[in-house]
Amino acid sequence: MNNIAGEMPWLSKAWKVVQNGLKEDRLPHALIIAGEHGVGKRAWADAVSELLLCDQPANNAEGLPTACGHCKQCALFQAASHPDVRAYSPEKSKVIKVDQVRALSAFTVASPQVGQRKVAIVDRADQLNINAANALLKTLEEPQPDVSLLLLQESGRPVLPTIRSRCQVLTIPAPGIEQAQDWLSTRIEQMDEADRPSEQTLNKALMLAGNAPRLALEYATGDFIGLRDEAFEQFRQFMKGQVPVTQAARAFKALGLEGALTLFEGWAVDLARLSAGGQAMDSEAAEMLGFLARTNPGWRAHELQDKVNEAREAAVYNANPELEAAQLLIEWKKLMPRRRRNA
Structure with missing residues (x-):
């Protein structure tokens, strides 16, 4: 089972919103997930995708659904070969272009290939150029019942108000220093000892990353x-x-x-x-x-x-x-x- 909230506890609040929405059959068709670079927005979106696609979700100790991890849908997702999930991100031009959004729109109106639901991730929605944003707006205005849209937004980078008003917004906060250090330490321990950065480097990386752990890991090892x-x-x-x-x-x-x-x-x-x-x-x-x-x-x-x-x-x-x-x-x-x- 995916334990994204256990691995990154600062994601737990946003994670439970999706779990409760799925349990009560009131999950919004489009979510904007906002947060600083490096707090785990994409990892969160991937975990949500697996949960939404799972054929046999199990309940955790709180009675909330989690992906089973072994059904056909989970197996396809874990192999990065699930045909009913797509991700769209900036290309070399550093923006998401209208052709990409047109491909997203075509994906949303087609029937699921192997499951009951489809998931489209826009990583990052704040990098849509104006034509792409207008094309996405049309998709948001005509939602498909079997499609979930996950739009990732970096803090401080605006998304068009017309897009924002048609989505539910979830904010992922940066973790506290202890949570960030714990996560980072776990990842560093998995590295070969010779490749591990010093404690001073790790502390400096966290400082420069504003406690965003995934960005700090990138800084510390690069x-x-x-x-x-x-x-x-x-x-x-x-x-x-x-x-x-x-x-x-x-x-x-x-x-x-x-x-x-x-x-x-x-x-x-x-x-x-x-x-x-x-x-x-x-x-x-x-x-x-x-x-x-x-x-x-x-x-x-x-x-x-x-x-x-x-x-x-x-x-x-x-x-x-x-x-x-x-x-x-x-x-x-x-x-x-x-x-x-x-x-």
Whole structure:
């Protein structure tokens, strides 16, 4: 049986919504699952798909249905060969295109091939281009009784209000530090000892990922942390006027555009937190951001977030990562107090 809530307990509330809906035959035809990158939205959607497709769901100790794990539907799903579940995600253009949504629409109106129900996952609904969003809206307005739509949305990335209004929204929170550490430790223990990152690296990965465990695992086992540290050092030196913008931008280019934008966005959010009397998530950048928070009005943080969103929109058109980073660095530099000239 799928034990997604046991493996990732922060998913349990959203998981029980589906279990209760299935038990009481009142499951909505379309769900938006919102949450930060790396909290397990796709794993949750996969578990829901298996449950909805299962021919012989069993009841757990609370009397709620769970996938049996051994019927024909479960076997097909576990082999990643079930014909009645489809997933649609951004392609090289970083958006979900209208042709993909048309394929989804054709899938939803066709009869199930081997089961009683079909499931379509849109990963991610916040990356639909305008034509694709309008095409999906038509599918949502004419729901099929044997189809469940699961739309995944990253926090802070908007979905059209017309789409949102036709779905039930479930929010998956980031786990607390102890839950995140427990999950991460379990995964690290499964690795070869020689490949295991240090405890210091794990803690830093969790900090940078905002306690999103799956993203932290990616950070801890990849090269993101080293690239981030170099970008932050160049950022710090640029803000002090010690290096030119071109040099600092090259360090952000190494992260790729999305990685660079994630850093800038995180710092802008932290600046807003500090301006409001809160604490920064990025503890290593807290001193610099605290200085900027004390010397600038709070609305400047939101202005920087808007600039990041503009750069993210430009990414659809294959924007130059180095150029976008340079433009954002210049916007940040405007927050530094101007030095007074000697009389």
